[in-house]
Amino acid sequence: MISNQFRLNEILVMFYRLFLAFIFYFIARTLFFFYNSDLLNVDSFSQFMSLAYHGLTFDRMAIFYVNSLFILLSILPVFKNTSQGYQKLLFWVYIIPNLIAYSTNFIDFIYYRFIYSRTTIAVFDSLEHESNKTQLLLNFLINYWHVFVLCILLCIFWVYLYKKVKFKKPIKVEFKKAYWISSAVIFVIVTIGFVAGVRGDLKKTTRPLNIIDANRHAEKPEHADIILNTPFAILRTIGKTSFKKVAYMDEKTLQENVSPIKHYANNEPSTPNIVLFITESFAREYIGTFNRDMEIPNYVSYTPFIDSLAQHSLIFTNAFANGYKSIHGMSSVIAGIPSFKDAFTSSPYPKQDIESLVSTLKSKGYDTSFFHGAPNGSMGFLGFGNILGYDHYYGKTEYNNDEDFDGTWGIWDEPFFQFMRKTLNDKKGPFFATLFTVSSHEPFKVPADYEGKFPKGNQQIHQTIGYTDYAYKRFFEESQKEPWFENTIFVITADHTNQVDYEEYRKLVNRTAVPILFYTPNESLKGINRDLAQQIDIYPTLLDLIGYDKPFRSWGRSLINDTVNKPFAINYGGNEYTYQEGNYICRFNGREVTGFYDINDKGLETNLIRKKNKEMERIEMKCKAFIQDYFERIIDRKLD
Template identity: 55%
Template sequence: MKELRLQEIGVLFYRIFLAFVFYQVARLLFWFFNKNLIRIDSVSDYFTIAYHGTAFDTTAIFYVNSLFILLSLLPLVINTKKYYQKFLFWLYFITNGIAYGMNFGDFVYYKFSQARLTMAAMHVAQHEKNIAKVFLVSVVEHPFVILWFILLMILWIFLYKKVKVTERKPMKKWVYFVSSVISLCVVAALVVGGIRGDFKHSTRPINLVDANRHVKNPLQANVVLNSVFSFFRTMNTNNFQEVHFVDEKFIEQNIKPYKLYKREGVEPKPNVVIFILESFSKEYSGAFNKNTKIKDFVSYTPFFDSLATQSLIATNAFANGRQSIHGMSSILAGIPTLKDAFTSSPYSNQKIQSVVSVANDMGYDTSFFHGAPNGSMGFMGFGNILGFKHYYGKTEYNNDADFDGIWGIWDEPFFQYFAKTLNIKKSPFMATMFSVSSHHPFKVPEKYAGKFKKGPLEIHEPVGYTDYALKQFFETAKKMPWYQNTIFVMVADHTNQIAYPEYEKAMNRFAVPILFYSPNPKYDLKGEISTPTQQMDIYPTLADLMGYNKKIRSWGRSLVSDKKEDHLIVNSSGVEQFIIGDFIYLFDGKNFTGIYKLNDLGYENNLLGKINTQEIKLGELKAKAWYQDYMNRVINRKLN
């Protein structure tokens, strides 16, 4: 019986079983740390989610342990010797320790990203030189996460050592080798099936979208998943696939990918200044929450609120992506992020029509400002694709005394640099400023300690600081000759920490403010837009205001046009989310997974299969048509 290696196989199964146990513990802790963001109504609901999560754990565990399993079963004769078992011990815990730590990182960063770890995070990180600093700050700020990780790893090691392989020498080597090969083949088949998530040859391997099949609310899919699975499954993936749902005539009539706005008499041409404000969620501003009826609401943006009273504001606006670079592509070029980010795809390096190219075509000076080290966030590379003529970063600012130590130059001095640099430019100019200070680890300059309102969230104080920096910018700018004929746009790149239950709702995770202001009354930028709007509407609105009387490629709409244009809002939380008319549609690229009334922002009542009106049918066709047009234009390089 020694030759059959039954004891070794039993110990191997025990060791792999331990991984399953600890992944379930990590799942529970992930939900515990984020329970205010992911609602689970009962214990039975949680256990159902955890049960379905086992399939995703299986894939992750077999990915990580495939080499360990192979080396445990190879017929090497020395497998049971102490030194070999010690080698397997270190292999097991180094690989599993690193992978297990990915889950713990999401305990903290899910609050910011609203999604499990994917390769998109690596695409962002590759542009940053401060990752070590950010990691160390996170460790200091969240000691209990690190403590949990250490305690669980100690327990895991203890349990691993409780069951050992006894050293033994095979007497009949041919039986040992034959039984080993058979065992290896059987286990290999199990591992392959586990990694695929199914043993049926005809079934595709499970992916992130499949987690939505097992939940009542799409947000719960993040509990079904684990971070290792989502990371590995998004490595070298390409969800950009051409589809054909409708004919081109339907797209032309209902999606209208090309817009034309005829505005006469726009002379002199207006300067355009766009502020993309880091993490400046709608939730933090009083002017954008007058109608939300949140009890005891507190605003952290006094200047922004006062400016809103003199501006055209969109109070029901949504971001088209989750990360800063996604905000840049959505705001400036009208290109949203779906399951895969356009900006990190093989298709991003193509000619793209945008507010930048429109401005260049009209003879504008175009500039991009970002106080971080040049190249951070991928902005410099994407800015070059869009065609910015000038880039101003930490290098051009050239004064590290104003460096915050992690992300870049503090907003107040960099905004002043922005104003003064614009003052030496020849009009008309189009300039974009991407702020940095309202960013984790949420600090303000020491000289302003205690100046800004602190709320229940860490981000509230730095949002107040950025708001103050905006005020100081306008105090400087309004004394300059270019100010009077300038259109200012302010918008958040994405949302961040959440204090109020209203903003825990799935669609409100994308709720951002959009503001258009000009001191020049001829642009008539006053009032409130309460219909659903999005970041992608900014580019066509500016093209319209600038008097660009040529066709533009745009999935958004001008918010100041007299034309009646239907809204079609799109973003992604693992499945594509569309607001069309009075309904929200969830679409995975092939099928609809949910349909909700527009006021059901938390996705409580799925109407899929319950109603089938003409409005719903047309909404489904429009969602599919938009998706088809998006894929066609991105893949076939038709974004100009």
């Protein structure tokens, strides 16, 4: 008959199956560390095991979420729950959700090197506008086949271990009072355990853990990504947005600490043409002129042309991106709107009137164009460009020659640069043109005719950086022959960073280090500026340069004349805000400051929070004020 002992056997088998999930999550965490150890800065095996121990909490929550139906079906007192048919049902209810969720961990073996955080649902939102999803997936499977093979092998091994342990079949099925009582007790106990497992405990004051809670156990911000697992990061961000108002201070204190409205009167009004380049993955690390003061051993530059152009330009060698994705770069550079935990463009709020370079320059009679060689609509650029109000969008469709398609992202940079030049020749001016490049990106290919022309370097991206640098060279060689060239301001920056070769750029803060360069043919802008700078400073700087005579919304500052607002930089990574100003770097998780570091401690090695002083207190208030005003203006639709 079915006895209490037999029901206990059912529960033990269920626990065994759940225990398998913990084992395989640990394996995935170990492999994640193996693939990204140079970025995760773990000092010892014991430190890794400590982080893995804290990761059990987040593993448990993910595993319980994914297995909620399996657990329910396993404990229900169903008289056929040990039959072959019912066990087949349980097998599929267990295997399908677990293997799908588990496989997402393998994304971050590679993708972590691009975004420096665990993948969340926002990553999948960013793929919504991609028309070549299948091609991107195929490229990933081909280029990173070893990750795919590892995933398949581990999934097969998981299935094998699941099937190794089976129920003992009862000799006789007989339902007695003890069976139902034991079933009820088991149901209550398991339910309470499940609720406590997904919440953390059963206290009323305890809220379910979120991504930022991993930082509680992290000595370094990047350690939180070892503690986390990707299924948890995805599940905890489904249907959620970080765009919520915060109230760190009253309105009077807020106005004392943030200046969202700028009005410059440093230059006479003028209408030069403006060409703005947002260069895919063009990290500061790759450009020699921006690294002369870094004292990096055996440093190699991959940008001979940009290095030469920089000699005749105003460059900012201490600049940072305000996000870590391409769409983050677009909103930061053009509209002065950074993205933090979630992209502004994938929030509920981008569809509003937004004051930007586009709107302000159009008010002065500029023709405005956005160039992007990818399939029209890729990355959400077309949609956001329409919100900003660009007059023209030139993509792969307008280029109209698929012979120059790279097979993955878009038209090769060199011909597309020339396409923009020729298109600008037909503009009467003044014009504002933005070019977002595509070639310096995974899968890191160059046109067949250029194989072997550029140094391979130590990272896959180095060759493509050389190719994009060559595209710049050809563009400027040809453009200087055009009548509009002499009356044009050129700006070069990057959307975000990419593969890292030098230890200096593995440091957490430097992982967002990008170049900012202003060039005018008459060399009226020239020199090296080592002050803090950021992408959101480009918008106000350009309006200052042309003598824009009206107040405008900008959280950034003019990099050439603003003496009122001190240089600063803000972005989000490792589940916390990073705010740099003056002598310190402030780390803030949205609830409390977790650390202060010397401004030169880009690896965040020595936390000075116990030595908090007046300047630190001021920087903390500036950081909180920025965030409070940011969310308030976006949510209240006050971006115009």
